[in-house]
Amino acid sequence: MHLQRLSLRRFRNLGVQDLEFPPEGVAIVGDNAQGKSNLLEAIYYLETLRSFRGAPDMQLVEFGSDVFRLVGHLGGTGVSVEVSAAFQKKGKRKKVTMGGVEPDRLSDALGSLSAVVFSPSDVELVSGGPGDRRRFLDILLSLNEHGYLLALQDYRKVVARRNALLKDDQAAELIAAFDHGLIRTGARIMLSRLRWIENRREAFCHYYSTVSGGSRASMSYRPSFALGPAGSLDDVADAFREAIASTRDRERRVGSTVVGPHRDDVRLRLGDEGEDLDLRDFGSGGQRRTAALALRMVEARTVRESRGEEPIVLLDDVFAELDEGRSERVLDLMEREETGQVVLTAPKDADVRVRSDSLPRWRIRDGMIAS
Amino acid sequence: MSVIDQLSTELARLPGIGPKTALRLVHHLLKGSREQPRRLARALEEVADRVRACRVCGNFTEHEECEVCVNPRRDASIVCVVEEAFEVGAIERTGQYRGLFHVLGGHLAPLDGVGPNELNVASLLGRIRDARGGVNEVILATNASVEGEATAVYLEEMIRPMGARVSRLARGIPVGSDLEYVDGTTIAEALAGRREM
Ligand SMILES: [Zn+2]
Numbered sequence: 001m002h003l004q005r006l007s008l009r010r011f012r013n014l015g016v017q018d019l020e021f022p023p024e025g026v027a028i029v030g031d032n033a034q035g036k037s038n039l040l041e042a043i044y045y046l047e048t049l050r051s052f053r054g055a056p057d058m059q060l061v062e063f064g065s066d067v068f069r070l071v072g073h074l075g076g077t078g079v080s081v082e083v084s085a086a087f088q089k090k091g092k093r094k095k096v097t098m099g100g101v102e103p104d105r106l107s108d109a110l111g112s113l114s115a116v117v118f119s120p121s122d123v124e125l126v127s128g129g130p131g132d133r134r135r136f137l138d139i140l141l142s143l144n145e146h147g148y149l150l151a152l153q154d155y156r157k158v159v160a161r162r163n164a165l166l167k168d169d170q171a172a173e174l175i176a177a178f179d180h181g182l183i184r185t186g187a188r189i190m191l192s193r194l195r196w197i198e199n200r201r202e203a204f205c206h207y208y209s210t211v212s213g214g215s216r217a218s219m220s221y222r223p224s225f226a227l228g229p230a231g232s233l234d235d236v237a238d239a240f241r242e243a244i245a246s247t248r249d250r251e252r253r254v255g256s257t258v259v260g261p262h263r264d265d266v267r268l269r270l271g272d273e274g275e276d277l278d279l280r281d282f283g284s285g286g287q288r289r290t291a292a293l294a295l296r297m298v299e300a301r302t303v304r305e306s307r308g309e310e311p312i313v314l315l316d317d318v319f320a321e322l323d324e325g326r327s328e329r330v331l332d333l334m335e336r337e338e339t340g341q342v343v344l345t346a347p348k349d350a351d352v353r354v355r356s357d358s359l360p361r362w363r364i365r366d367g368m369i370a371s
Numbered sequence: 372m373s374v375i376d377q378l379s380t381e382l383a384r385l386p387g388i389g390p391k392t393a394l395r396l397v398h399h400l401l402k403g404s405r406e407q408p409r410r411l412a413r414a415l416e417e418v419a420d421r422v423r424a425c426r427v428c429g430n431f432t433e434h435e436e437c438e439v440c441v442n443p444r445r446d447a448s449i450v451c452v453v454e455e456a457f458e459v460g461a462i463e464r465t466g467q468y469r470g471l472f473h474v475l476g477g478h479l480a481p482l483d484g485v486g487p488n489e490l491n492v493a494s495l496l497g498r499i500r501d502a503r504g505g506v507n508e509v510i511l512a513t514n515a516s517v518e519g520e521a522t523a524v525y526l527e528e529m530i531r532p533m534g535a536r537v538s539r540l541a542r543g544i545p546v547g548s549d550l551e552y553v554d555g556t557t558i559a560e561a562l563a564g565r566r567e568m
């Protein structure tokens with residue numbers, strides 16, 4: 001899949017512009033704070049219907065305006081599809097259309113554009129807290145696995161209600177009434193996370209080793225309770241049920257649900273499996289950035305496999321903080337992975353090295369793009 | 372405020388009606404003969420004055436007890452528990468159900484301070500107890516939301532020790548949907564495929 005055309009209407013500082021993208025991609029060159037990342041943010045908005053930089057929709061509307069609107073034309077195998085997203089500050093209304101039709105639910109429009117963003121802030125996936133890694137998994141699995149988002153939304157509802165009862169020191173029967181939904185949705189989420197990590201650990205290891213030039217790192221699932229040899233949804237549910245039963249006193253004391261997927265983590269470790277050097281605590285800056293890149297590469301592979309098409313790769317000034325050797329090896333890897341369209345940003349021409357400098361260059365200044 | 376504004380403000384309070392639609396409805400009512408708005412007003416008044424909750428089950432009625440409860444041909448050994456009185460109508464329209472009903476008046480909603488005491492739970496348990504084994508089966512037809520699910524689990528724990536069989540509507544009702552918006556065939560199938568909890 002590739003982005004053919006993008007109409008920008010008052011998104012951040014990008015004003016009113018209609019851009020035609022070459023199928024191989026484009027390099028956007030410009031000084032800092034001119035709007036390079038805003039453009040990538042706009043493209044990726046059509047995938048997740050939110051900012052990859054965590055900005056609320058209100059902040060995405062141009063200063064002094066009420067509405068932003070984005071329209072993307074996506075080319076794939078033959079047909080072109082139109083996807084649009086708009087947000088109105090007044091009334092906080094979001095409207096999305098696919099092929100001109102508004103879907104029943106906003107979530108039905110998620111993932112209509114296949115893209116992966118690589119950004120310098122990705123290092124947070126490694127150096128940040130467990131919540132950062134859970135969010136990575138949740139976005140990835142919501143976009144690529146049917147039913148995951150629904151389970152996640154229901155799970156969050158159950159936890160909020162169950163916690164309210166615990167905080168209020170309500171009757172045990174009442175709290176137990178929410179266990180059923182907690183286990184049903186929670187087990188579903190955990191099994192998806194477990195399977196994804198199990199299926200992708202080798203790919204992670206491969207990408208890390210390739211980019212770092214031979215070093216090793218591993219990825220493993222760390223749930224908040226022992227799963228045992230969990231193979232099926234029932235196995236996970238049984239283990240979850242047991243874990244809840246054995247934490248009844250503790251959750252009463254704390255006033256919240258203490259086990260479950262909302263307490264999961266993904267462990268990223270240096271060296272071979274079994275070695276206990278957490279990248280978060282012991283990794284150097286370069287090692288953490290490499291692990292973050294590897295996670296994004298695994299994400300791209302997941303998108304490719306689950307949707308059967310090349311994701312658009314958005315590179316937000318990613319080489320700024322990587323040393324020469326790592327940058328070269330990332331570029332090599334991207335050439336070999338038959339990446340589709342690439343949209344990258346860089347402050348200087350010299351930083352544009354993907355595709356042996358063959359990408360067309362666009363300049364950006366004050367949000368205005370000149371090709 | 373003019374009387375036109377007053378009426379459109381009232382109409383706009385109704386679900387699914389915005390200020391624009393409200394104003395269009397008022398204009399429509401003022402266009403033809405004045406008999407139509409008067410009939411509407413009388414109908415609204417009568418609904419407000421005469422419809423109340425059935426003393427036994429909580430269904431809508433104009434009498435002490437609703438027409439389901441007083442019908443001797445209904446099977447008193449089965450009670451179907453729903454969240455809202457509107458849902459009785461949805462199940463009745465399928466023509467597939469011969470038992471009685473019980474309206475809870477909502478579901479467990481801890482974030483809104485709704486617990487068993489805020490719902491018609493005590494009266495449900497009282498009905499089953501007073502029947503002294505006369506109720507064989509309780510069908511829990513609460514909504515497929517997480518709160519509807521928790522309500523069903525809670526009731527099941529309360530009812531099972533009293534000796535009645537407890538079943539839940541089969542899947543097939545879309546998750547998170549209220550019964551009153553689900554089509555009749557789907558409800559009939561869910562009733563037929565109900566499973567013991
Ligand atoms: Zn009645």
